[in-house]
Amino acid sequence: MPTVQQFTRRTMLSATAALAATRVLRAQDVGPRVATLDWALLETLLAIGANVVAATELRQFRQVAIRPDVPEGVADLGLRGTPNFEVLRFARPDLILNSNFYAWADPLMSRIAPVETHSIYKPGESPYILAEQATRAIGARLQLPAAHRLVEELSTRLDHYKDLFARGDRRPVLPINLGDARHYRVFGSDSMFGEVLKRLGLANAWTGATSYSAMAPMGIETLASMPDAWIVLIPPHPEDAFATLTESAFWRALPAVLENRVLTVGSINPYGALPAACRFADFLAEGFSHVRNG
Known part of the structure; x- marks a missing residue:
């Protein structure tokens, strides 16, 4: 059979492993401290070398997404649907990136740090195009040229x-x-x-x-x-x-x-x-x- x-x-x-689009960049020691509840935004931030300090369900993310690697120092906020806002506060983010999936949390998170929304999944719209737009916007916001390279490569x-x-x-x-x-x-x-x-x-x-x-x-x-x-x-x-x-x-x-x-x-x-x-x-x-x- x-x-x-x-x-x-x-x-x-x-050759595939060598291409920059899948290259895992280590989080920077400088630059804005960023947190997110959304996995699509998390993998984008990690891929472009952002200084990620907090995200959700990291153990499961490592098992499901596999790559990019999550640095050990990133704080785990718990479940995406019920994140621990005290842990988020202690992570001291300068900026929190969120998506339409977790918009309900914006008022609570905005008490901790400014919140910006970048949604990749919307009914009737191309997730690939939205992902490109989000990647470029985040890269520009954080001044990370790797975002442009990721899109182009x-x-x-x-x-x-x-x-x-x-x-x-x-x-x-x-x-x-x-x-x-x-x-x-x-x-x-x-x-x-x-x-x-x-x-x-x-x-x-x-x-x-x-x-x-x-x-x-x-x-x-x-x-x-x-x-x-x-x-x-x-x-x-x-x-x-x-x-x-x-x-x-x-x-x-x-x-x-x-x-x-x-x-x-x-x-x-x-x-x-x-x-x-x-x-x-x-x-x-x-x-x-x-x-x-x-």
Whole structure:
């Protein structure tokens, strides 16, 4: 029985690791002390070398987003929905960056430091374009030239990958995340992953409704309705879901499985910004390269 092609960050191309768009910059010892509740803004701040002093759910962020690295000195504010404002106060931020997801906290946080909003996920708008705008605006606000480089180098990188994928089989791609062995979340054209597929010249196999990121859990049986697609599994998955699913008769009978058209990539923040977009593109490029050359 064909096996699932599995790739981790350790298998990434050396050229990919060297490109500046995924380079992890150490937080500066100077410059404004910045805090945020939003993970997309957090990964953006870390990627451009901002002096981040406080953020939310850092343990989970490290497990889900993986990169950029979070310096040990960053204070953990607890849950995104119920952040610890006393810890935020003790972190002494000069500036707090927030998004529309946590706008309810603005009045409370504004008592601690000025609050600026940069939203990346809005219904009907491109998260990739909003991420570019936010990255440039934050870079200008914090006087960090790395923000401009991140935007430009990722754009160049996606153009390069697009040329590579143009020589592929042109099959549609279905990016999903397992909820359990019987359900999955699918990422449509209006998600960050969907936006990356579009910029790579790849069709998204999912043409149904979404909610500007991911569709509510779908029954695993719906995978059979997209027999021509590449299936891209994006962790994190529940601990036993992947094993249970891949051992099932239904899974083994799927055309994508029979024809080795399944990729399991590394964990990515599904509500991420440009660093998440870059990570997804890198994994696709490396995964498909292994399939072609394997």
